[in-house]
Amino acid sequence: GDSVTQMEGPVTLSEEAFLTINCTYTATGYPSLFWYVQYPGEGLQLLLKATKADDKGSNKGFEATYRKETTSFHLEKGSVQVSDSAVYFCALVERDSNYQLIWGAGTKLIIKP
Amino acid sequence: NAGVTQTPKFQVLKTGQSMTLQCAQDMNHNSMYWYRQDPGMGLRLIYYSASEGTTDKGEVPNGYNVSRLNKREFSLRLESAAPSQTSVYFCASSEIPQGGYTFGSGTRLTVV
Numbered sequence: 001g002d003s004v005t006q007m008e009g010p011v012t013l014s015e016e017a018f019l020t021i022n023c024t025y026t027a028t029g030y031p032s033l034f035w036y037v038q039y040p041g042e043g044l045q046l047l048l049k050a051t052k053a054d055d056k057g058s059n060k061g062f063e064a065t066y067r068k069e070t071t072s073f074h075l076e077k078g079s080v081q082v083s084d085s086a087v088y089f090c091a092l093v094e095r096d097s098n099y100q101l102i103w104g105a106g107t108k109l110i111i112k113p
Numbered sequence: 114n115a116g117v118t119q120t121p122k123f124q125v126l127k128t129g130q131s132m133t134l135q136c137a138q139d140m141n142h143n144s145m146y147w148y149r150q151d152p153g154m155g156l157r158l159i160y161y162s163a164s165e166g167t168t169d170k171g172e173v174p175n176g177y178n179v180s181r182l183n184k185r186e187f188s189l190r191l192e193s194a195a196p197s198q199t200s201v202y203f204c205a206s207s208e209i210p211q212g213g214y215t216f217g218s219g220t221r222l223t224v225v
Contacts, residue, residue, distance in 0.1 A: 042219075043216035089156070
């Protein structure tokens with residue numbers, strides 16, 4: 001079945017460092033891919049998405065490119081801030097399905113001043 | 114611009130008590146979902162409703178029931194609460210899953 005694998009956390013970085021959080025997936029069809037963010041004590045928010053191969057999703061300085069050849073959707077940001085500290089979830093849904101999202105386990109990001 | 118509204122935000126129950134978690138969305142979305150989030154377990158789907166009038170089991174439905182009251186509202190009921198149901202519960206909605214979900218702010222439930 002479909003699955004999403006994320007790098008284990010926590011990931012600890014200093015402010016202004018470069019961020020990469022790895023996400024790889026297995027899917028039988030042509031999924032849409034998502035990154036969600038969960039700040040402490042809050043619900044999940046959609047951060048960015050990509051619906052087809054080579055699409056780049058971007059928001060709030062974060063980017064991720066849909067790489068079909070490597071089945072990956074890695075999250076990147078050039079210069080992180082303390083306010084980026086949160087848990088980040090990668091997820092997919094098959095394009096021709098009305099089923100629910102398939103979720104990664106989440107990666108906790110800690111940014112130190 | 115409320116999005117998805119969940120009530121209550123916090124609840125403490127005694128083992129065996131029942132309660133209903135309420136969820137309402139104002140975005141005219143077709144699909145709605147109930148998840149639970151536990152430390153180290155990520156998000157697990159309890160039930161979902163692909164459209165008004167339909168409900169289906171997710172990954173962990175035992176001990177729960179749901180009602181899709183209308184297009185806006187999707188409630189989750191615990192008939193006889195157990196300590197294993199201590200968790201944070203999230204409701205979400207989507208027009209289509211491929212468009213992404215909008216989440217509520219969650220209900221933190223403790224069963225003692």
